[in-house]
Amino acid sequence: PSSAPLLEIQDIQMQFGGITALKGINYSVPPGIIQAVIGPNGAGKTTLFHCISGLLTPTAGQVRFDGREINGSLPHQIARYGISRTFQHVALFKSMSVLENIMVGRHPKTRSGFWSTGLRFPGMRREEKHIREESLSHLEFVGLAAEAQLPAGTLPLGKQKILEIARALATEPRLILLDEPAGGLNMRETEELGELVQRICGRGITVMLVEHDMNLIMDISHRILVLYYGEPLATGTPEEIKENPAVIEAYLGEG
Numbered sequence: 298p299s300s301a302p303l304l305e306i307q308d309i310q311m312q313f314g315g316i317t318a319l320k321g322i323n324y325s326v327p328p329g330i331i332q333a334v335i336g337p338n339g340a341g342k343t344t345l346f347h348c349i350s351g352l353l354t355p356t357a358g359q360v361r362f363d364g365r366e367i368n369g370s371l372p373h374q375i376a377r378y379g380i381s382r383t384f385q386h387v388a389l390f391k392s393m394s395v396l397e398n399i400m401v402g403r404h405p406k407t408r409s410g411f412w413s414t415g416l417r418f419p420g421m422r423r424e425e426k427h428i429r430e431e432s433l434s435h436l437e438f439v440g441l442a443a444e445a446q447l448p449a450g451t452l453p454l455g456k457q458k459i460l461e462i463a464r465a466l467a468t469e470p471r472l473i474l475l476d477e478p479a480g481g482l483n484m485r486e487t488e489e490l491g492e493l494v495q496r497i498c499g500r501g502i503t504v505m506l507v508e509h510d511m512n513l514i515m516d517i518s519h520r521i522l523v524l525y526y527g528e529p530l531a532t533g534t535p536e537e538i539k540e541n542p543a544v545i546e547a548y549l550g551e552g
């Protein structure tokens with residue numbers, strides 16, 4: 298809390314025609330923590346991630362990352378500033394190998410060289426080898442090295458979701474946004490995922506996590522932001538959120 302925020306969300310609003318999905322959110326995330334974002338369906342969680350990652354430009358307000366104003370920047374620029382993300386639904390190249398799925402996420406310049414033309418320029422083999430080694434080390438970190446050569450589509454969902462995280466890590470982000478990483482996972486897969494998220498944070502990467510699995514959230518997050526109809530309803534540690542009457546009422550009201 299004493300360090301400067303890594304991410305600052307200032308008064309952001311997002312309007313879709315007549316629908317106001319975000320109604321003026323102010324929130325800061327310090328570096329080095331696991332920050333959860335929870336709330337009922339339609340609360341605006343994914344919209345908030347879209348605004349941070351550049352898929353949407355907020356109708357009003359500002360997003361700052363490491364002191365730099367980033368709203369209005371394109372997703373690939375924001376990725377270069379050090380923010381990467383995963384999506385609610387798995388979006389892998391299913392017939393490509395696990396390793397190739399990581400490698401295509403790397404350096405667009407190299408990709409257009411060796412993936413689309415197939416030509417080898419001087420220095421490219423070395424570059425390709427370097428990317429392959431780095432990609433393998435990301436697979437090792439997430440525990441998928443043994444599956445490197447398998448087609449991504451043959452992995453169980455739990456491993457596909459972890460592969461997506463590995464791909465997001467391959468851009469070497471300082472902030473990673475995970476949108477419902479535990480969605481569809483069984484208990485054991487969820488535990489493994491939780492452990493991985495903690496190791497990512499242990500590497501100094503700040504994690505923002507949209508998630509419906511309350512046990513996972515309460516186990517691993519340092520801070521929680523509760524959104525309700527496009528507005529913050531509460532913020533605090535897992536212990537504070539568990540005991541917050543407004544949160545209890547909102548969730549009980551939902552059934």
Ligand code: ATP
Binds near residue numbers: 313316317340341342
């Ligand atoms: P869930 O937990 O179901 O994923 P969420 O909290 O992520 O929900 P959002 O997907 O951010 O919620 O949606 C917030 C509100 O904005 C909803 O009312 C939704 O219908 C609306 N909305 C989101 N995207 C659009 C869009 N592109 N056009 C119109 N309305 C949208």
